[in-house]
Amino acid sequence: MATMGGDRRQMMEDAAEDKFPEGLRILVVDDDRVCLTVLEALLRRCKYQPTTVMDAKTALRMLMAGKQQFDLVITDVRMPDMDGFKLLKLIRLEMDLPVIMLSVDCDKKVVMKGIEHGASDFMVKPVRTHELKNIWQHVQRWRNPKAISHISDHDSDVQRVQPAPAEKSKLLGNKRNVGDDSNKHNESTCVSTTHRKPRVTWTLQLHNKFLEAINQIGLDRAVPKKVLELMNVDYLSRENIASHLQKYRLHLKKVNSNHSGDAYERWNSSYNMNNKDNFMHNHEHGRWSASSSDTSSWSTNNYGAIGHLAPAMNTQSNFDMGSYLHDGRVPRYVGKQPSDARRFTGFGDPPVSLYNNIPNEIMLDEFPSFNYSNSYADLMCGKLMETSKGKTPSNRQSSFANTTVGGGRSLVASQLLDGGDGASILPMQEGTLDQQPLNDQLNEINAFSVDDIFSNMNLEDFTGDDPIVEEA
């Protein structure tokens, strides 16, 4: 299994693609009951597996809850409370799946808006069966954007506007990753991944490893590929390294030009080391070397003062075989979210369902120091320093919240999961966050239970076999 490495995901996909378009799980969102049911029937007719909801909020909740997995979302544009664009936006932000917009309006502007916001397709009502037959292509395209293909070019439709295939690859990058070990825990049935690929967080450990590698190779000869090999961290890509290397070199440049300055401090503190432990020496020739290679001791020492941040390493060793396997993996899935989520939902009530790919125990409290991103730890350090300088970290709580929340999509998730009430728990400060509008939107999202929805709507199973009269 482990040997399959990066290919495994592909293989899984292949395996699941036998009768591929069939049974595609499609979430249909439309406030118009008639449209909804018609669409549902049509989709059924195409052998898809539609799920219908009548409003965007509900749709979001379902998507976020992860109880169902979906391959595709079709949403109407015009809807009360939250319209299709908002929904689209939110989905783009949080998830990784194609969205088809639906509207009576074929106004170019509207269509453009949809496309610009990352819609995979824009269909104009009334929709016909033949238009739906091929929507699976979007799923396919989404799954491997690189495979540019002529899938379904027949059925040229008059009213349909499609973004170029390239569109998506630009929007969403190419490498579906995710298919690694941490995924094996849950449904292997789920081919499509609903969650985006988290970015790599350069933790102290990771950075140290990076430094070690560079040190070993020699700064001058350190190129991404070599560093990557030496670091031997499976989820890192050459690009990751390149990016980090770029940043690192930039930093070195700064340091060299401005020695008295605080660039050095900055860098170090961003990895939570105060240089007093001489982690790095700047040798005369501008070469860096790590004097301590014991990475684990580092976090312990440096977090020492920060009680709850420190102990993580030990816990970890339960899983850790002495390799570094864990150190990036955890943040990779976790990002900043859990700490936020925890704040919102109360400690006993982590947003488990959201991270349905991840075993809880890894996600939250077990590895605090890994969960906290640099900025968090940075902040902690900052706070501590303030304190030691005699200042009192006044509104510590809200500062934290702002920092962590502002940095990510956590708020979205948390709010959705805790019933959308996040705002009342977390006082947001205006203007602090670039995602403020988004948050506002999400504040509106009320708590529904999925069950409510279904019982509410009482959507009979339409026999998709009946001819549907949809056009006037």
Next chain:
DNA sequence: GGCTTAATAT
């Protein structure tokens, strides 16, 4: 193709 760098996006 890979590497670096800069610019730009998220």
Next chain:
DNA sequence: CATATTAAGC
């Protein structure tokens, strides 16, 4: 902000 992605020149 930190990281990712892209483009361009080598």
